[in-house]
Amino acid sequence: MEYDIEVTVNDVRYKARIPASFTLLQLLRDVLHLTGTKEGCGIGECGACSVVFNGELVNACLVLGVEANGATLRTIEGEAKGEQLSDLQRSFIKHHAAQCGFCTPAMILTAGDLLRRIPTPTDEQIIEGIAGNLCRCTGYEAIVDAIREVARDAKGGAK
Amino acid sequence: MVSSLARSWYEASFLSHGANMNFAYEKPTTAQALSRLLEQGGAGASLLAGGTDLLVQLRGRLIEPKLVIDLKGVEELSRLDHHDDGSVTIGATVTANRVIDDKRLSGAMAALPHACSHIAAFAIRNRATIAGNIANASPCADSVPPLCVLDAEVELRTTTATRRLSLPAFIRGVRATVRAKNEYIAAIHVPAQPKGTRSFFRKHQRVRGHDLALANAALLHDPERKRLRVAIGSCSPAPVVVVLDDLFESLDAQEAARRCMAAIIPISDVRASAEYRTDMTGVLVRRLFDDLKA
The missing domain is CATH 3.30.465.10 (Uridine Diphospho-n-acetylenolpyruvylglucosamine Reductase; domain 3)
Structure with a gap:
């Protein structure tokens, strides 16, 4: 069965007609052609498809597209403002926190979600925060460094 | 060749490309409507709450429902x-x-x-x-x-x-x-627990973070009714509850661990051997007693 749905992704409203069996990940990648969100395992093990769904971090492979009807989503395509990279994106570049880059979009969204919940996380909280996101290149050190620096700079910048 | 293989893997990897993966989706807004849909759907209906297990089962073709009923509208x-x-x-x-x-x-x-x-x-x-x-x-x-x-x-x-x-x-x-x-x-x-009751949880897993339990256990200590019990998961087909009320005074962790290890029926699988699970159950129970006494 096919269903008409409406979603808002990165402030853009989309309408689509999809089978009930499409995942949110499939909706984003194959229907809306927002391919920044990656499919790694497809079963909630690797976190490469993490997106922000109504303000909460989710794995897009474990949500049906029809469940997203009426939802507001944020994906990596909404991270930069035009040509202006976000603080996290710049910090990931500075710390060489991306190698093959496959985990990076979800890692940045996960880090952004973590910093919204815990603006000044300890290293332990950063590690726990990205525990659901596998990276097979970096060994995580550079990623933790990148997130820590954004948190520290934001703290210094406040007041 | 490689790209066509990659492409067919990619297409097969999504839920909708298999045969029979053509289900209806309903999101009722009342409990009555939910019950009616479930009554009509019968064996062909699957219930969807968070979906984190259901979507894995759909993808693996472990289930092939005709109807998926989303509970989140109620x-x-x-x-x-x-x-x-x-x-x-x-x-x-x-x-x-x-x-x-x-x-x-x-x-x-x-x-x-x-x-x-x-x-x-x-x-x-x-x-x-x-x-x-x-x-x-x-x-x-x-x-x-x-x-x-x-x-x-x-x-x-x-x-x-x-x-x-x-x-x-x-x-x-x-x-x-x-x-x-x-x-x-x-x-x-x-249910409400008597005053002073405390409960603790322990899990043994291969890596910290995102991993399934090799053994997991909880302990409850209820000083008012003098109840002491441990439940163990991952080590039997269904959860095992061990009543240890007679150890309430002594809090004998060794004896509690021994009884729990005897109560479980673990299997050997990709994550651990039955022997290892039994040993770790003993360790978890002793640590739960440490938590209680701390």
């Missing part, structure tokens, strides 16, 4: 209520992260949020529900041992009837429960 199933008498009702669509964030689930019920914080990873806990963790009936479900020692009950509903079962009565084996095809879990009821 407002009353989303409630996490603390009642005046101290009991707690966890609605069918309450997520693990909501249980973790509920500051009132402390003291007597502390084992439950602690166990929930060990379910998968943060993003999955935003979707995964306690009811789903129980309904899926995986032997390693982390929320089950705490709910067992807390004497929680599962409320099952049909269009005409309601029944409540303890977790050991509800879970009959690996991915097997007594839920009838026309029943759904409406809520989990955790």
